[in-house]
Amino acid sequence: MKIIEARSINKYFYAPDRFHALKDISFSVEKGEFVSIMGKSGCGKSTLLYILSTMDTDYEGDLLMEEQLVTGLSHEQLSKIRNEHIGFVFQFHYLLPEFSVLENVMLPALKLGRKTKEEIEHDAMTKLRLLDIDSQATKLASRISGGQKQRVAIARALINNPSIIMGDEPTGNLDSKNASIVFDIFRELSDEEDLSLLIVTHDEDFANKTDRIIEMEDGRIISHKRE
Numbered sequence: 001m002k003i004i005e006a007r008s009i010n011k012y013f014y015a016p017d018r019f020h021a022l023k024d025i026s027f028s029v030e031k032g033e034f035v036s037i038m039g040k041s042g043c044g045k046s047t048l049l050y051i052l053s054t055m056d057t058d059y060e061g062d063l064l065m066e067e068q069l070v071t072g073l074s075h076e077q078l079s080k081i082r083n084e085h086i087g088f089v090f091q092f093h094y095l096l097p098e099f100s101v102l103e104n105v106m107l108p109a110l111k112l113g114r115k116t117k118e119e120i121e122h123d124a125m126t127k128l129r130l131l132d133i134d135s136q137a138t139k140l141a142s143r144i145s146g147g148q149k150q151r152v153a154i155a156r157a158l159i160n161n162p163s164i165i166m167g168d169e170p171t172g173n174l175d176s177k178n179a180s181i182v183f184d185i186f187r188e189l190s191d192e193e194d195l196s197l198l199i200v201t202h203d204e205d206f207a208n209k210t211d212r213i214i215e216m217e218d219g220r221i222i223s224h225k226r227e
Contacts, residue, residue: 002028002067003164003196004052009061011047011219021047022059023219029164034190034197036207039216045200046168048216052198053086053166054078066163083112087157091169093149095156097142101128104141105155112160120159127155131185147178154185165189167199171206183209 011022022044029035037045050056051063054070057078063071065085070078095104105124109115115123128134131151136144141152150170157165165186171179183206189195190211199210207213213225 001031002064003031003033004029004198005064005067006048006052007062007064009048009051009059009063011044011051011056011059021219022051025061025221027214027221027224029196029198031163031196032190032194034186034211035199035214036210036212037198037200037214037216038202038204038207043216044219045216049166049168049198049200053088054082083108083160085163087160087162087165089150089153089157089165089167089170091172093153095141095149095152097140099141100137101133101139101141101144101152102137104152105159108156109159124155124159127158128152130158131155147174147181150174150178150182151185154182158189162195164196164198167197167201169200169202171201171203179203179206 005028006025009022009025010020013019013021025048037048039045051059054063061071062069065081070081073081102121102124105127106120109120109123110117125134125137128137131154133148133151133155136148141149144152171182174182186197186199187209190197201207211226214221215223215225
């Protein structure tokens, strides 16, 4: 099953001049597939991820999520899709420092509002255990290490049991040891939980261990490399 599919996506910027940022982008990510996107700075990787995540709706072409067309839906409908189907992990963890680790992980589920607070707390602890960081649950997010913060950010991304995790340089701020830990977590989620992952990265070692590398240059996909 295709979890996400882009069909002939084109993106233009108009200020200060007209610029064709994405050029006829077409590809899909299957259920359980672990895909990385590589390319030089400015090639369009993050612009593409922003469209695929449904946060940018100003593009030409079609975007499908679980084989349903999402292009043209309202901002409210897209917000619901993001909350239900997409987990995000960024280069910076964006944890709320005045909240505990557990409270940070619970936030997206509280926003979705489908379960009681007690159920969400139970789910959040389950995710923290999965990432071997449950011992930090009651600590303030500001009081844990950088590598731990990124694991908490992954737990938060998983709390609503998304169909796909999207990451923008999720190991970019980590040392090699913690980057390796984060990769292993992603690999396990793909292999054991059948979760799809689409990760923008500059880290060749990271990308070379994923199922497929999508290489971009000047707004185009120039190659697909399968491992």
